Amino acid sequence: MSHWYEEAAPEADEDMRAAAIARQNSLTKPRGALGRLEHVAVQMSAIQRTLEPHANKALIAVFAGDHGVTTEDISAYPQTVTSEMVRNFANGGAAISVLAKSMGVDFTVVNVGTVYALEDLPNVQDLRVGAGTQNMCVTEAMSLEQCEEALAVGRDIIDQAGDIDVFIGGEMGIGNSTAAAALAVAHTRLSATAMVGRGTGISDQVLAKKAAVVTRAMSRHLPHMKNGVEVLRRIGGYEINALAGAYIRAAQRGIVVLVDGYICTAAAISAVKINPSIRPWLFFSHCSAEPGHSRLLNKLEAEPLLQLDMRLGEGTGAALALPIMQAACRLQIEMASFEQAGVSRGND
Numbered sequence: 001m002s003h004w005y006e007e008a009a010p011e012a013d014e015d016m017r018a019a020a021i022a023r024q025n026s027l028t029k030p031r032g033a034l035g036r037l038e039h040v041a042v043q044m045s046a047i048q049r050t051l052e053p054h055a056n057k058a059l060i061a062v063f064a065g066d067h068g069v070t071t072e073d074i075s076a077y078p079q080t081v082t083s084e085m086v087r088n089f090a091n092g093g094a095a096i097s098v099l100a101k102s103m104g105v106d107f108t109v110v111n112v113g114t115v116y117a118l119e120d121l122p123n124v125q126d127l128r129v130g131a132g133t134q135n136m137c138v139t140e141a142m143s144l145e146q147c148e149e150a151l152a153v154g155r156d157i158i159d160q161a162g163d164i165d166v167f168i169g170g171e172m173g174i175g176n177s178t179a180a181a182a183l184a185v186a187h188t189r190l191s192a193t194a195m196v197g198r199g200t201g202i203s204d205q206v207l208a209k210k211a212a213v214v215t216r217a218m219s220r221h222l223p224h225m226k227n228g229v230e231v232l233r234r235i236g237g238y239e240i241n242a243l244a245g246a247y248i249r250a251a252q253r254g255i256v257v258l259v260d261g262y263i264c265t266a267a268a269i270s271a272v273k274i275n276p277s278i279r280p281w282l283f284f285s286h287c288s289a290e291p292g293h294s295r296l297l298n299k300l301e302a303e304p305l306l307q308l309d310m311r312l313g314e315g316t317g318a319a320l321a322l323p324i325m326q327a328a329c330r331l332q333i334e335m336a337s338f339e340q341a342g343v344s345r346g347n348d
């Protein structure tokens, strides 16, 4: 039986890529002088199949969910903060709320699975598929039904998004940097120690415990990880799975994805595992301060746009990278060529 998340995303057009590279090389700058901005514009051209790539209309969706693994005391903050932050998102006080507002980008919050139900809140969609996940150290994080439902929550957010060029996903979930580390281990086979980080700001002692927790979870689940969905079911999270579903659907619909920090990248690599055809549509916004993030980005052969020592999540790094992506597009579209501007070519 084939599933929606296995349907292929549109392929990159290699002729258009060559044409975009030629255009970049014709513009009034030394060859390659716009660095990664050139890579972004060229890749956008190849996937959008145009020399005039666009990243004008974006949607930011923050997915929230709680994690059973918080029982193991692996975060510096209590689980209640997930719900409290959902209210903060709704009230405009969170970092991503401020960024979305100041940048004029549409912003929505999706509750995929806080432990407790929340009251009706402006801009928050209640699509809970469970009351927090189970502790991955002792059992699977969720059932297959819940896993598929969480993936579908992300898919539906994209399907309801209308005509957008760019999708930015964010996450909120106390304990989710532990789930992300477990996913990172599953997809790279590097050690738990290499993949755990301080998350919200844990001590050396808690960091060592966090690595042991991930190791314990891996020894339980690794033998049974027969496919990408099973990985997400066993060690993912409702908000992480919704992100993976949103990334897959965005790519299938020809929407460019700006991936945020460590947790979002763990969702992204899980999504690529489920559906490798989505990879050309993923752009990586920044390299966070979590040490596992650069390792995960390496595995994905990703070139993050920013390095600001951020370690927040919520989609904040991706939001900050949006104007850079937009600039990369405008430069390729609007710069004059050497011929048009009457500027002499060099021999670079």
Ligand SMILES: Cc1cc2ncn([C@H]3O[C@H](COP(=O)(O)O)[C@@H](O)[C@H]3O)c2cc1C
Residues within 6 Å of the ligand: 074, 075, 076, 077, 081, 085, 171, 172, 173, 174, 175, 176, 177, 178, 198, 199, 200, 201, 312, 313, 314
């Ligand atoms: C006030 C507050 C706001 C946040 N916004 C994002 N996170 C980030 O921190 C959490 C992951 O770290 P850990 O695995 O250590 O719990 C996630 O919710 C992530 O989005 C926050 C964390 C806190 C405390």
Ligand SMILES: O=C(O)c1cccnc1
Residues within 6 Å of the ligand: 177, 198, 199, 200, 260, 261, 262, 263, 264, 288, 289, 290, 293, 310, 311, 312, 313, 314
């Ligand atoms: O890189 C991230 O996304 C991150 C890091 C720490 C805590 N929350 C998110």
